[in-house]
Amino acid sequence: xxxxxxxxxxxFKQSQGCFAIFGFLDFLMKKKEKITIHDIAMEVGVTASTVxxxxxxxxxxxxxxxxxxxxxxxxxxxxxxxxxxxxRHGKSKLIGIIVPTINRNFFxxxxxxxxxxxxxxxxxxxISQSYDDYKKEVETIDALLDAxxxxxMVSLGKNTHSFAHFESVxxxxxxxxxxxxxxxxxxVNQVIIDDYAAAYxxxxxLIRQGYCHIAHFTSHMxxxxxxxRLRGYTQALLDxxxxxxxxxxxxxxxxxxxxxxxxxxxxxxxxGFDAIFSASDYAIVGALQELKKNQVxxxxxxxxxxxxxxxxxxxTEPALSTVDQKAISIGENTAxxxxxxxxxDSRPKPRIKKVLDANLIIRTSSSRIPNIxxxxxxxxxx
Amino acid sequence: xxxxxxxxxxxFKQSQGCFAIFGFLDFLMKKKEKITIHDIAMEVGVTASTVxxxxxxxxxxxxxxxxxxxxxxxxxxxxxxxxxxxxRHGKSKLIGIIVPTINRNFFxxxxxxxxxxxxxxxxxxxISQSYDDYKKEVETIDALLDAxxxxxMVSLGKNTHSFAHFESVxxxxxxxxxxxxxxxxxxVNQVIIDDYAAAYxxxxxLIRQGYCHIAHFTSHMxxxxxxxRLRGYTQALLDxxxxxxxxxxxxxxxxxxxxxxxxxxxxxxxxGFDAIFSASDYAIVGALQELKKNQVxxxxxxxxxxxxxxxxxxxTEPALSTVDQKAISIGENTAxxxxxxxxxDSRPKPRIKKVLDANLIIRTSSSRIPNIxxxxxxxxxx
DNA sequence: CCAGCAAATGCAATCGATTGCGCTATTATA
DNA sequence: TATAATAGCGCAATCGATTGCATTTGCTGG
Numbered sequence: 162x163x164x165x166x167x168x169x170x171x172x173f174k175q176s177q178g179c180f181a182i183f184g185f186l187d188f189l190m191k192k193k194e195k196i197t198i199h200d201i202a203m204e205v206g207v208t209a210s211t212v213x214x215x216x217x218x219x220x221x222x223x224x225x226x227x228x229x230x231x232x233x234x235x236x237x238x239x240x241x242x243x244x245x246x247x248x249r250h251g252k253s254k255l256i257g258i259i260v261p262t263i264n265r266n267f268f269x270x271x272x273x274x275x276x277x278x279x280x281x282x283x284x285x286x287x288i289s290q291s292y293d294d295y296k297k298e299v300e301t302i303d304a305l306l307d308a309x310x311x312x313x314m315v316s317l318g319k320n321t322h323s324f325a326h327f328e329s330v331x332x333x334x335x336x337x338x339x340x341x342x343x344x345x346x347x348x349v350n351q352v353i354i355d356d357y358a359a360a361y362x363x364x365x366x367l368i369r370q371g372y373c374h375i376a377h378f379t380s381h382m383x384x385x386x387x388x389x390r391l392r393g394y395t396q397a398l399l400d401x402x403x404x405x406x407x408x409x410x411x412x413x414x415x416x417x418x419x420x421x422x423x424x425x426x427x428x429x430x431x432x433g434f435d436a437i438f439s440a441s442d443y444a445i446v447g448a449l450q451e452l453k454k455n456q457v458x459x460x461x462x463x464x465x466x467x468x469x470x471x472x473x474x475x476x477t478e479p480a481l482s483t484v485d486q487k488a489i490s491i492g493e494n495t496a497x498x499x500x501x502x503x504x505x506d507s508r509p510k511p512r513i514k515k516v517l518d519a520n521l522i523i524r525t526s527s528s529r530i531p532n533i534x535x536x537x538x539x540x541x542x543x
Numbered sequence: 544x545x546x547x548x549x550x551x552x553x554x555f556k557q558s559q560g561c562f563a564i565f566g567f568l569d570f571l572m573k574k575k576e577k578i579t580i581h582d583i584a585m586e587v588g589v590t591a592s593t594v595x596x597x598x599x600x601x602x603x604x605x606x607x608x609x610x611x612x613x614x615x616x617x618x619x620x621x622x623x624x625x626x627x628x629x630x631r632h633g634k635s636k637l638i639g640i641i642v643p644t645i646n647r648n649f650f651x652x653x654x655x656x657x658x659x660x661x662x663x664x665x666x667x668x669x670i671s672q673s674y675d676d677y678k679k680e681v682e683t684i685d686a687l688l689d690a691x692x693x694x695x696m697v698s699l700g701k702n703t704h705s706f707a708h709f710e711s712v713x714x715x716x717x718x719x720x721x722x723x724x725x726x727x728x729x730x731v732n733q734v735i736i737d738d739y740a741a742a743y744x745x746x747x748x749l750i751r752q753g754y755c756h757i758a759h760f761t762s763h764m765x766x767x768x769x770x771x772r773l774r775g776y777t778q779a780l781l782d783x784x785x786x787x788x789x790x791x792x793x794x795x796x797x798x799x800x801x802x803x804x805x806x807x808x809x810x811x812x813x814x815g816f817d818a819i820f821s822a823s824d825y826a827i828v829g830a831l832q833e834l835k836k837n838q839v840x841x842x843x844x845x846x847x848x849x850x851x852x853x854x855x856x857x858x859t860e861p862a863l864s865t866v867d868q869k870a871i872s873i874g875e876n877t878a879x880x881x882x883x884x885x886x887x888d889s890r891p892k893p894r895i896k897k898v899l900d901a902n903l904i905i906r907t908s909s910s911r912i913p914n915i916x917x918x919x920x921x922x923x924x925x
Numbered sequence: 926c927c928a929g930c931a932a933a934t935g936c937a938a939t940c941g942a943t944t945g946c947g948c949t950a951t952t953a954t955a
Numbered sequence: 956t957a958t959a960a961t962a963g964c965g966c967a968a969t970c971g972a973t974t975g976c977a978t979t980t981g982c983t984g985g
Binding site: 581592599625628629631632 | 970971972973974
């Protein structure tokens with residue numbers, strides 16, 4: 162009886178000759194965190210190689226042996242040490258994610274999508290935040306490389322205008338996928354939504370509601386999504402015969418205060434405006450606050466539409482129209498793209514760009530025509 | 544020249560006799576992901592043991608050698624393989640975090656606190672979400688154990704009323720720290736805020752504002768924080784000579800819809816109420832919506848206070864008073880507790896319970912007396 | 926001038942799982 | 956029946972870093 166030998170031997174050594182009789186399982190429990198394939202091997206009476214192959218369902222292992230190994234593994238509560246496996250075949254089964262901040266419904270939902278897709282395939286996820294800080298983003302890339310992740314998924318920080326830190330990832334041959342906040346300056350796969358179409362749709366909706374002096378809140382033009390949203394906004398104006406006025410495009414940090422400032426700027430100017438299409442929900446809330454403070458009635462005098470469908474857009478008074486980006490779907494597609502990359506043959510492929518559709522959610526803030534006005538509670542955020 | 548030998552040797556083998564002359568650095572770059580201490584050893588002309596010791600600042604290595612090793616490491620862009628190190632000394636330098644959902648300012652801020660504290664000590668963090676689902680929580684514990692994390696930090700899911708999955712963590716000797724949503728049924732270290740004091744303070748504030756029929760929104764009583772908040776609420780009433788009425792305590796899921804339903808329930812009852820202290824910001828927003836729908840004026844007729852200082856509490860009309868839990872500080876303290884556990888001697892210690900103070904933020908929703916009313920924009924969420 | 930000690934490194938085993946190669950039986954083929 | 960093929964499994968090296976013990980070198984004091 163192999164296990165008995167082992168049991169007596171080890172335990173004898175450990176306790177200096179003074180030992181009591183435990184049950185085997187009890188003994189193995191006492192081992193704590195130390196159950197390896199060798200323990201299984203001993204139990205079954207084969208070598209560790211065979212156990213390893215059995216556990217990995219290797220074709221050259223007989224069904225009978227496999228069964229015994231599996232049973233023994235379960236019996237002694239074996240957990241594979243994925244660190245050892247990782248060292249051996251150079252794959253950590255870890256995926257690194259970098260987002261500007263996790264504290265946004267949009268990003269945390271994407272992460273959720275990635276996580277569920279990856280977990281189902283026995284991959285774990287490491288989440289890092291760049292806080293929109295370039296330096297932190299560079300450090301984070303380094304940290305993930307340090308952790309030996311098998312792939313990295315990134316949404317760029319707002320202040321990232323140089324991409325050398327990604328070059329090194331690419332050069333090391335580590336799969337890299339961008340989502341949402343991407344750039345065209347790198348030859349990488351990416352998953353984005355059709356920002357252009359969404360912006361076009363939103364602007365068009367405002368026009369249909371009778372608004373015709375529509376302002377646009379945007380952020381740094383280095384970021385693709387803002388370019389696209391601006392493009393959609395512009396095109397919608399043109400297609401409806403509305404004059405595009407560059408003064409109506411206001412750039413800010415897209416945060417609450419940025420939105421307030423931009424709204425104040427618009428109010429201070431002499432040219433009139435009767436609607437705002439903002440590329441960010443946060444900025445539009447800031448604008449809402451500023452406008453209300455100045456007794457501007459929403460949506461009667463000014464119509465508002467945000468972007469991202471953050472949960473709080475439902476909480477405001479009035480509820481804000483916005484664009485839902487189907488974040489979970491973005492996450493799933495990003496993860497799927499990663500798995501395509503590691504599973505496919507290694508022939509160099511052209512860049513893949515998945516473009517998903519977004520979804521305009523019309524609430525009170527942009528509904529001036531009564532019969533189109535929708536219920537505030539049309540979607541449930543929880 | 545050691546490196547030259549190596550270079551010729553390896554490269555010769557790899558390219559079957561057909562090789563070109565690269566620079567050394569260039570060659571090493573081409574190695575991609577494969578630079579180990581052996582490469583450094585070869586470069587410097589010592590063994591891997593020496594390199595390892597030099598890199599770890601071992602006292603028995605001469606300063607001269609250390610310097611050479613460090614320089615060579617930098618020169619060939621060496622990155623330690625922490626997987627190999629992890630395998631060797633059984634420490635992954637990974638910390639697992641489980642939160643109900645990352646999509647809450649409160650939790651993501653805690654995570655941020657933990658992350659920064661841990662990263663500064665060369666530990667990485669793995670974040671998992673339980674989505675308040677018991678089954679998922681159990682699976683997640685398993686996944687983290689699988690990933691060989693060195694410790695686990697948890698905030699319990701709402702539906703977790705059994706704790707066997709944590710027993711196994713404790714038994715394996717893996718440091719376990721609870722934060723915020725904890726239980727007394729386990730003998731574990733924990734970091735919490737003084738929910739009792741915060742609730743007392745909030746209720747007391749309402750009373751000072753002249754509200755005297757104060758309702759309380761709460762959730763499942765298995766969770767310590769809700770017990771404590773209820774206790775604070777009750778005590779404040781008693782201390783002010785206000786009769787405690789169990790009918791005024793309404794239990795729900797603490798989500799938006801739960802808050803709406805609870806508010807409707809209060810409105811439907813014959814007994815009057817003129818204030819609500821909610822143990823959740825989400826529920827109080829639901830209540831706010833429901834009350835406004837019924838033309839109840841806030842704060843004139845009914846005063847409201849939430850809990851957690853979620854960013855959106857500033858966006859509502861009127862802005863909501865709430866309790867700030869200093870989430871980042873909770874995170875830092877939780878991480879600090881973890882490091883105390885792994886660094887201290889291994890003698891069994893009594894359970895540690897860190898209790899931090901919370902901070903009442905008074906906004907319009909509970910400010911009936913003009914001269915106490917504060918500015919809506921008193922704090923900046925970004 | 927040599928034992929004795931310490932400083933500085935090297936040797937080799939180890940962590941746990943994986944895998945190419947090789948060795949037996951057993952079965953199939955000629 | 957003899958040989959080839961194949962299934963089933965063991966041996967030992969390997970992944971990269973770490974570490975107890977052994978070894979070498981240099982120096983000091985008797």
